[in-house]
Amino acid sequence: MKLLDGKLIAEQIKIEIASEVKEQFLDKGLDPPHIAAVLVGDDPASMTYVSAKEKACREVGFISSVYRYPANITQEKLLEVVDFLNDDNDIHGFIVQLPLPPHIDEHKVIERIDPNKDIDGFHPVNIGNMILNQPCFLPATPFGIITLLDRYKIETAGKNVVVLGRSNIVGTPVSILLSRKSSPGNATVTLCHSFSKDITAIAARADILIVAMGKLGFVTADMVKKDAVVIDVGVHRIPSTETKSGYRLKGDVDFERVSRKCSYITPVPGGVGPMTIVSLLVNTLKAAKKEVI
Amino acid sequence: MKLLDGKLIAEQIKIEIASEVKEQFLDKGLDPPHIAAVLVGDDPASMTYVSAKEKACREVGFISSVYRYPANITQEKLLEVVDFLNDDNDIHGFIVQLPLPPHIDEHKVIERIDPNKDIDGFHPVNIGNMILNQPCFLPATPFGIITLLDRYKIETAGKNVVVLGRSNIVGTPVSILLSRKSSPGNATVTLCHSFSKDITAIAARADILIVAMGKLGFVTADMVKKDAVVIDVGVHRIPSTETKSGYRLKGDVDFERVSRKCSYITPVPGGVGPMTIVSLLVNTLKAAKKEVI
Numbered sequence: 001m002k003l004l005d006g007k008l009i010a011e012q013i014k015i016e017i018a019s020e021v022k023e024q025f026l027d028k029g030l031d032p033p034h035i036a037a038v039l040v041g042d043d044p045a046s047m048t049y050v051s052a053k054e055k056a057c058r059e060v061g062f063i064s065s066v067y068r069y070p071a072n073i074t075q076e077k078l079l080e081v082v083d084f085l086n087d088d089n090d091i092h093g094f095i096v097q098l099p100l101p102p103h104i105d106e107h108k109v110i111e112r113i114d115p116n117k118d119i120d121g122f123h124p125v126n127i128g129n130m131i132l133n134q135p136c137f138l139p140a141t142p143f144g145i146i147t148l149l150d151r152y153k154i155e156t157a158g159k160n161v162v163v164l165g166r167s168n169i170v171g172t173p174v175s176i177l178l179s180r181k182s183s184p185g186n187a188t189v190t191l192c193h194s195f196s197k198d199i200t201a202i203a204a205r206a207d208i209l210i211v212a213m214g215k216l217g218f219v220t221a222d223m224v225k226k227d228a229v230v231i232d233v234g235v236h237r238i239p240s241t242e243t244k245s246g247y248r249l250k251g252d253v254d255f256e257r258v259s260r261k262c263s264y265i266t267p268v269p270g271g272v273g274p275m276t277i278v279s280l281l282v283n284t285l286k287a288a289k290k291e292v293i
Numbered sequence: 294m295k296l297l298d299g300k301l302i303a304e305q306i307k308i309e310i311a312s313e314v315k316e317q318f319l320d321k322g323l324d325p326p327h328i329a330a331v332l333v334g335d336d337p338a339s340m341t342y343v344s345a346k347e348k349a350c351r352e353v354g355f356i357s358s359v360y361r362y363p364a365n366i367t368q369e370k371l372l373e374v375v376d377f378l379n380d381d382n383d384i385h386g387f388i389v390q391l392p393l394p395p396h397i398d399e400h401k402v403i404e405r406i407d408p409n410k411d412i413d414g415f416h417p418v419n420i421g422n423m424i425l426n427q428p429c430f431l432p433a434t435p436f437g438i439i440t441l442l443d444r445y446k447i448e449t450a451g452k453n454v455v456v457l458g459r460s461n462i463v464g465t466p467v468s469i470l471l472s473r474k475s476s477p478g479n480a481t482v483t484l485c486h487s488f489s490k491d492i493t494a495i496a497a498r499a500d501i502l503i504v505a506m507g508k509l510g511f512v513t514a515d516m517v518k519k520d521a522v523v524i525d526v527g528v529h530r531i532p533s534t535e536t537k538s539g540y541r542l543k544g545d546v547d548f549e550r551v552s553r554k555c556s557y558i559t560p561v562p563g564g565v566g567p568m569t570i571v572s573l574l575v576n577t578l579k580a581a582k583k584e585v586i
Contacts, residue, residue: 107425107427123421124417124418124419124420124421124422124424124425124427125417125418125421126417126421127417127420127421127424127425128416128417128418128419128420128421128422128424129417129421131417131420131421131424131461131465131466131469132400132417132420132461134400134417157488158488158489158490160490166472166473166474168424168425172424172469172472173424175472175484176424176465176469179459179465179468179484179486180459181459181486186486186488187488188483188484188485188486188488188489188490188495189483189484190481190482190483191468191472191481191482192481193472193474193479193481195450195451195479195480195481196451196481197451197453197481202481
């Protein structure tokens with residue numbers, strides 16, 4: 001079994017981005033790429049994500065700004081913030097950190113983002129263009145997953161891929177990306193979810209199994225074919241007395257047992273997570289280079 | 294075996310639409326829904342499709358206009374036509390009949406259509422909103438297929454659906470629609486294509502098999518599970534001395550043998566074809582009622 005070391009690959013990509021920032025922007029006297037994040041409320045997970053994104057931005061030489069608003073911000077005001085960021089030529093791309101408070105219509109907010117600055121790839125135009133195989137911003141987690149497969153030269157063409165979980169931000173888009181006529185891609189993809197019957201048998205046929213169920217330890221060894229490639233998107237905080245933070249991170253896959261059976265597996269942490277963040281940086285660089293417009 | 298009689302269901306839906314046109318438009322002194330089609334060149338199949346659409350429009354009381362242009366129209370001029378139709382408040386929805394001549398970038402043309410008038414459902418915004426389960430115009434053939442399943446009360450939730458063919462207008466969108474959290478939907482969908490290995494074994498596991506390969510008689514009886522539901526999207530013209538037209542229509546499925554094994558099957562002609570056209574009418578009605586905006 002080999003680890004799909006997302007942390008390592010993400011570091012390599014960051015070095016590539018930093019060198020591009022220097023050569024394509026700073027050395028030419030241009031401002032570096034500038035990413036903004038809108039953070040509403042004080043959800044701890046959201047705050048952690050935004051901090052991690054800021055840190056990654058600094059590492060590659062991007063400018064990053066965070067716009068913080070209280071949880072009781074009105075929808076109207078938040079849409080004004082989006083308009084402001086759409087119009088600000090100094091900002092190349094921005095995200096509105098999800099989830100938003102329940103009184104705000106997330107879809108309305110996402111729809112309002114200029115698709116050319118939608119580095120999260122959540123706008124309908126970007127999702128539609130992803131399906132059509134046209135230039136677009138890919139959603140960060142699926143983009144990170146296909147990049148990881150690509151960097152490890154794992155063949156996907158003609159392979160049976162099973163995706164567990166059909167969320168709009170992970171399961172559904174990664175199933176589309178891997179079935180598209182592209183590389184990575186050209187896989188035979190089966191998308192499973194809470195209504196699926198006999199998930200164990202379906203998963204056990206997968207050459208590549210992508211797990212994004214949000215259920216701790218859901219995938220057990222009997223659900224994995226020998227020498228399969230396993231990608232674990234789940235992140236769960238488990239209380240622990242052994243760590244300084246008071247918790248450990250675990251995934252949707254029973255790593256200990258599954259890792260003995262498969263050919264490649266992503267660890268949690270250090271697998272898909274770092275790839276997600278670095279994919280956001282890649283999108284920002286694309287936005288700054290106006291490659292998607 | 295029962296026939297999934299698309300012609301019959303399409304006629305029923307047309308009666309429903311005609312009655313809505315009367316009650317919601319004419320009786321209120323409003324103009325009826327108005328659909329326009331842009332036809333470039335003289336491709337016989339395109340001309341046949343556009344005529345069939347016009348005929349269906351007349352049957353339900355829509356106004357229909359056809360804008361005809363020679364095959365050598367420039368892309369610039371065609372985009373101007375699209376702009377004109379976008380701006381014409383008398384036209385509720387329009388289609389640009391595909392394929393377009395090779396010197397024209399189809400994607401550029403489709404992107405230019407106002408998504409609120411895009412009754413073909415091909416604009417990236419509509420495709421993206423389809424994935425997000427938001428109000429949108431669904432592409433006509435996939436919409437026709439799910440309507441047919443719905444009208445025949447064929448359960449899709451938890452069923453294994455196999456889709457053969459991943460085109461942007463049929464295979465990929467129908468796979469998304471049937472895996473969405475909706476009804477019809479909630480199926481476990483596997484999308485196969487030219488790179489897929491062992492299609493026979495995959496197809497033979499399907500409770501519902503949707504065939505959109507564009508290969509005459511591709512699906513043989515050994516690829517179909519007993520009592521499966523079979524949807525045949527293929528249309529092929531076979532020369533025939535027995536018909537007035539000089540040809541017969543056949544599908545991607547070996548109807549004679551497969552029909553003895555399955556529980557439901559769409560005939561060709563009279564299955565998916567009429568459902569596609571009537572779905573375009575449903576979309577036009579939605580556009581005229583401003584249900585999608």
